[in-house]
Amino acid sequence: MRKPAYQRWLATNSSRPPAIADSTAVISTTVRSLHGNTVMLYNRRHMDLRESRTGSEQYCVLLRGRESSMLRGHTTRTGAGFTIIELLIVIVVIAILASITAVVYAGIQDKAYNTKIVAxxxxxxxxxxxxxxxxxxxxxxxxxxxxxxxxxxxxxxxxxxxxxxxxxxxxxxxxxxxxxxxxxxxxxxxxxxxxxxxxxxxxxxxxxxxxxxxxxxxxxxxxxxxxxxxxxxxxxxxxxxxxxxxxxxxxxxxxxxxxxxxxxxxxxxxxxxxx
Incomplete structure (x- = not known):
């Protein structure tokens, strides 16, 4: 049985990895996981990657050894993660909502207490x-x-x-x-x-x-x-x-x-x- 292109490349240690195109959507690549000296690149949205005989800007490759240096200086994140700025924004929003809730709750308590006194x-x-x-x-x-x-x-x-x-x-x-x-x-x-x-x-x-x-x-x-x-x-x-x-x-x-x-x-x- 014919091996997939990326396995054939690993076997021959080709200097240029073959392209594995996402046939479903156009979306930028993302570093998904690191295993020792092997760097796995996956499409962010679709994990069902298929071999393609034509080149594509969206690809999944396996890099070993010095080839992994291609990724140095490239800032990225996981599809399920957040950047620090996004986390700070979430924290600020939560704090604002909490303060609003506290004020509203205190107002409700005061209104109920005043109603009790008037009664x-x-x-x-x-x-x-x-x-x-x-x-x-x-x-x-x-x-x-x-x-x-x-x-x-x-x-x-x-x-x-x-x-x-x-x-x-x-x-x-x-x-x-x-x-x-x-x-x-x-x-x-x-x-x-x-x-x-x-x-x-x-x-x-x-x-x-x-x-x-x-x-x-x-x-x-x-x-x-x-x-x-x-x-x-x-x-x-x-x-x-x-x-x-x-x-x-x-x-x-x-x-x-x-x-x-x-x-x-x-x-x-x-x-x-x-x-």
């Missing part, structure tokens, strides 16, 4: 309004003006925070005061809306030019019960903090502070509604 404010506002309808006045717990919504256990003692406190106020002169949650208050409100949600919010600090500051970690409640016959209606409001800079529900925006927004919800006794 808690809705539930507490409803229970406070119903309390006034039944009792003729807004609940009066905590300090003269207000208190924290939720239970004492919602606000554990940690660092500068005493147990049950959702606010820390520091006057310019250095005096410290707090507002506290009341389990009795929470029980009263739970009678109207069972299973009140978690009232905690992201801890935030607000500094004043006078030298004092306020710190918050929960929903704050304040009220004003006016004397019977007064032309001023009873009112109450809750103040809370959400992440990011947003337009607060019910149109009341107190102020922005860094990456949080202070929101207030007014509860009126006259029309049974909230703003």
């Amino acid at each position: 808690a404010v809705d539930a507490y506002s409803k229970s406070i309004q119903m309390y006034h309808i039944q009792n003729g006045s807004f609940p009066n717990y905590g300090t003269t003006w207000g208190s924290c919504l939720g239970r004492t256990s919602d606000y554990p003692a940690t660092g500068d925070w005493p147990e049950g406190a959702c606010t820390i106020y520091r006057s310019p002169g250095g005096q410290i005061s707090h507002d506290y949650a009341s389990d009795e208050f929470d029980d009263e409100l739970s009678a109207f809306v069972g299973g009140l949600p978690d009232p905690k919010v992201p801890e935030v600090r607000e500094d004043y030019s006078s030298g004092g500051y306020s710190r918050y970690r929960g929903i704050y409640y304040e009220h004003q019960n006016n004397a019977s016959g007064s032309s001023v209606a009873d009112w109450a409001y809750v103040e809370y903090v959400i992440k990011g800079q947003h337009e607060c529900p019910n149109k009341y925006v107190d102020r922005f502070n860094g990456q949080v927004t202070f929101c207030s919800r007014i509860i009126w006794a006259t029309d049974g509604g909230t703003d």
Whole structure:
């Protein structure tokens, strides 16, 4: 049986290798593998190489010894590989996609958390309004003006925070005061809306030019019960903090502070509604 051209060349050590043409496609040659002193050249796309009696720019040859020096200085790559530049581009693209994903995910988390806080404010506002309808006045717990919504256990003692406190106020002169949650208050409100949600919010600090500051970690409640016959209606409001800079529900925006927004919800006794 007649041997293929490249085997006949190996047997005779011909100075010029025969051409083995790719009969299927026109594509540049590529160094595919190195075995000792033998250098194999393969077509990059098609491994089915056939003997050709005519010359071609696309060929597969076997080179031995000094003939392999023909390849020196010829830069190439494997068909399945990447150049360093291509790998760097892939790494940069992956890093960009990862950063975009992280930002989007953080935004989704903040939105979900803010929705949870607003839902808690809705539930507490409803229970406070119903309390006034039944009792003729807004609940009066905590300090003269207000208190924290939720239970004492919602606000554990940690660092500068005493147990049950959702606010820390520091006057310019250095005096410290707090507002506290009341389990009795929470029980009263739970009678109207069972299973009140978690009232905690992201801890935030607000500094004043006078030298004092306020710190918050929960929903704050304040009220004003006016004397019977007064032309001023009873009112109450809750103040809370959400992440990011947003337009607060019910149109009341107190102020922005860094990456949080202070929101207030007014509860009126006259029309049974909230703003």
